Amino acid sequence: MYWRAISEQQPGAKWSGLFDEYWPHYKRWWEREGDSARPSYLESRRALETHMPEIVPLYDELCELAGGGDQAARFLSFYCPPPYLAGCSQAIWTGKEPVLVRNYDYNPKAFDSLILHTGWQGRRVMGTSDGLWGMVDGCNDAGLSISLTFGGRRVVGTGFGVPLILRYVLQTCETTEQAGRVLARVPTHMSYNVTVLDAKRQYLTAMMAPDRPAVITHAAVATNHQENVEWVSHARFTATVERERFLLQRLTLHRDPEETFIGAFLKPPLYSTAFDAGFGTLYTAVYRPRLQEMEIRWPGTVWSFSMDNFNEGSRKVTIPGAA
Structure with a gap:
């Protein structure tokens, strides 16, 4: 496995580059049950505003760095993602x-x-x-x-x-x-x-x-x-x-x-x-x-x-x- 350690004090070029690199893989995972299986952008953002209002400005900043696309923004909300299992x-x-x-x-x-x-x-x-x-x-x-x-x-x-x-x-x-x-x-x-x-x-x-x-x-x-x-x-x-x-x-x-x-x-x-x-x-x-x-x-x-x-x-x- 290839690991990296990255530091960036404010969201910027490093994070944007990581998103561009990882997004095709995450997009396939996000869509595996069909696009309609995931909540809309409006639902996702409202959920963040309700439960985690302090980080909504950070979320908006990351969405912009990710290109402002609908699917990327829904993914970054982490709201009702596909199920996944781990050990630990x-x-x-x-x-x-x-x-x-x-x-x-x-x-x-x-x-x-x-x-x-x-x-x-x-x-x-x-x-x-x-x-x-x-x-x-x-x-x-x-x-x-x-x-x-x-x-x-x-x-x-x-x-x-x-x-x-x-x-x-x-x-x-x-x-x-x-x-x-x-x-x-x-x-x-x-x-x-x-x-x-x-x-x-x-x-x-x-x-x-x-x-x-x-x-x-x-x-x-x-x-x-x-x-x-x-x-x-x-x-x-x-x-x-x-x-x-x-x-x-x-x-x-x-x-x-x-x-x-x-x-x-x-x-x-x-x-x-x-x-x-x-x-x-x-x-x-x-x-x-x-x-x-x-x-x-x-x-x-x-x-x-x-x-x-x-x-x-x-x-x-x-x-x-x-x-």
Whole structure:
């Protein structure tokens, strides 16, 4: 896989170039159920104005940079996108310097492979991109870190793709408490578990769903089910219960040192090579919110980033089992 790290303080030529590069692939995905299956531009923008009004000016700016087209604007709203599934494990190591660690298990052919560092709307954010302004994990300059996992339910409803919800949290929140309020009110189109850790060591996991209120918990671990396993075949295939138990044991019974705990994400049962089924581990991310630092790890490789001293670059990474 070819990864890039890109920094652009305000939306401009770099982001526009990325959009031109990625849009043909995203357009095919967006249209896979037919154009009429997606909400209109007016519906999409009204939903943003209702639920995420603070980032509407940023949305408008990105739409203009993307060429101002109807389909591009609807895609960038992330409102009622096509359904998609991922694996993923995430946990908070609650040591002296707490860290948020996650594995992202997904199809390598449907992934941005991009670390974005932005200063949009006066808020610095860095993290792993999805949809060119959404995030699957990230942190901001207030020391707030966030990550998502699929919630293991088939229900699809009316709401936003969760990567944009994570971007919204990072753009507008500074504490776990503030993030919890956002995650409780913004509608999601599918079920996701979102874990948040702030600079004051406070954390939560929000179990979001399109058909019922979000459940805000003090869980330090999230895999691919919520309070109960509802999609049994998916749970068995992804070993979500086994991964959750493994992480809970590492946090409570073993009390691993930080590096040992992080290292466990790069080995079975957390590390997956099921790429033929679309659930292989693409990377492990490590966030240190108080230091405003992040790492992207692969077996034998660590790529480090700092909010204050972010270095652009690229990496070609060979992932075991990935085509």
